[in-house]
Amino acid sequence: MPNDILRPVDRITVVGHPTQVLSALPKFANSDRFSRQTFLGHDAPERIDSLKIGIVGLSGGGSHIAQQASHTGFANFVLFDAQAIDCSNLNRLVGGTEDDVLKGRLKISIADRVITSINGLANTEPVPARWQDFPESLRSCDIVFGCLDGFDERRQLEAACRRYLIPLIDVGMDVTEMTGKPPRMAGQVILSLPGYPCFHCIGFLNERNLAAEAARYGDAGINPQVVWPNGVLASTAVGIAVDLVTDWRKSKPGLIYKSYDGNSDNLTDHPRFEYVSDRGCPHYPLDALGDP
Template sequence: MKKGNNTICLRIPQALHQKMLGDLRRTHSFAYERVGFLHTTSKIIANGTVLIIATDYVPVEDDHYIEDKYVGAKISSGAIRAAMQRSLEKKGGCFHVHLHDHCGKPYPSRTDKSSLPGVVESFANIAPFQANGILILSKDSFYASVKIAGEKKYLHPKSISIVGKPMLMSFSVEKKLESKVYDRQSFLGESSQFLFENIKVGIIGYGGGGSHLGQQLAHLGVKNIIIFDDDIVEDTNLNRLVGAWFSDIKKATLKTSVAKRIIRKVIPTANIIAVNCRWQNQPELLQICDVVLGGVDTYSERQQLEAECRRYLISYIDIGMDVHQIDEEPPSISGQVILSVPGSPCMSCFGFLTDRKLALEAAKYGKVGGRPQVVWPNGVLASTAVGMFVNLVTNWAQEKDFPSYLAYNGNLGTVEEHIRLKYTDKVCLHFPLDQVGPPVFVKL
């Protein structure tokens, strides 16, 4: 791993975070605290950002603690060697982890500062091109110090996120005074505006639903938005593309330009990255997102997008609608909003993506044509998705099991939990949490 731009992002699955807290809170016969090792994989992505993804946590066994009344926990060289061996086998980095069991941001003690860098250097010798470091947990926050190749000093992640329902995020930037613009959404939590200003959100497809998403995220105060769309405004878009003008048709205005125009009218200081191509052409810009919202047209596109998000521990919210008509019956409008969080059920678990659907779609490739679309179902679905995003990020409703699969009936005007939720396993078998990070190709 070469020297980047000093921006580091650490992502940890919620299941691993809970495993760490559960282990580190166990009592020991003589040690005052416990220690563990978090194994990771890392990659330099867009703009030189170092993305670190946690893959496994291994506790230190009881017999590897050494009695020492002057420190909270002292572990044997055997425990460190075992962690080094695992790093060698996994071809990844390793973090020394312990807990300061209080609320608020934890900081290393004098003992931590003097003794732990030597442990990290041992890990760096085994995996010099991976990120290695120190991670300290508290009840609701984190501290991390990271050693990467090409840097003499230890660096601190710009963001640390626990990826789950809900998310738990920590940013290294200072909190600023909040604008009165957002006073009426203060019920979302005292840190909600800070989260909105620092989280990175991707929008895939800025058509009917995507244009509603961009507009609403801007009104919430989300400042960092990455938009993927390679299309221009055409006459058939004006019935549903929020912010598009009639003059955009003649000018062949990019849909991403419409997005920037709308968002910056609300937030002039918004940091918008317009990607005028498919996300597959610039996947590293997708990988820096904390949450992705998609309004794509096909099942195969959804499958690819969800797989990429799962691989890089990104929560994905999918929206879509369709109009069906059988014989002389009135048209039927239906749609869905699906939250796909790493470690939780995916769209295949829900039965939304199936081999049959993908096969039928592939058989019709090039013959599908334009699908019926109107503005109001897109608005309903996008608003529902934005509400799901807000709950995921702020946990304002204090509901850990808020629905992940909502069905929309446009004829009745209802949005409700999909019946399949009752029959879906809570653990995803399609995307194991240890199979994350860049794909690894094994030579046969």
């Protein structure tokens, strides 16, 4: 460092599987509170409590994740969303009420209320803006949950997480109208872990869907969303995060790519998973870190 100055740090994160944090943050690990999840490991409450998680997008899946992560023992949150709740969010936003709509409350304020009502000692940093405007807040996270609608938004978030060595868990769903058939409900949960295949490697992001989205830019439209698939996908994402921290499943580290079929209520490994899961990532080399 310049002039040989040594500066103290308040936390050290070891990225991998398991992800570990050595932190000066206060601990909250009431043994009775977590007595039903001791199978995760004797030190699981401390491991979970020590991490800071970011949630980008607090509408459908993000609101589920905020609630479930708090119940599970995560106690340090950064919440990104610039929008206020509206009436159309009440069919899926966990914790949202008619009073919130009438008062125009921000979605991050509702998530903050849900989290702190479950754990009064939780630390929350609500950010009423896009994460791109507060990159330092994103950098402070140990795990990020991406609950975004667009492909390009996902591309930007993954690129930032890769550069900062932050595991990213993407959650998303969509409903497509089908001619002469029932609408098709589908979704995904993807763990993007530094050093392992990224969204481009697995074909989730490609030039075709990015270009198609760019061509539609500015078009008015509403993405169909309902509460139950968001709950399924969010629960899966929280489970992935818990295993990433505790390694209770003793699973193989690396890519996770789950595909959800809402018409048949099936959640399985995506067909591409077995072909790319063992590869490295040429798009985000581990020597290309930090701010671009």
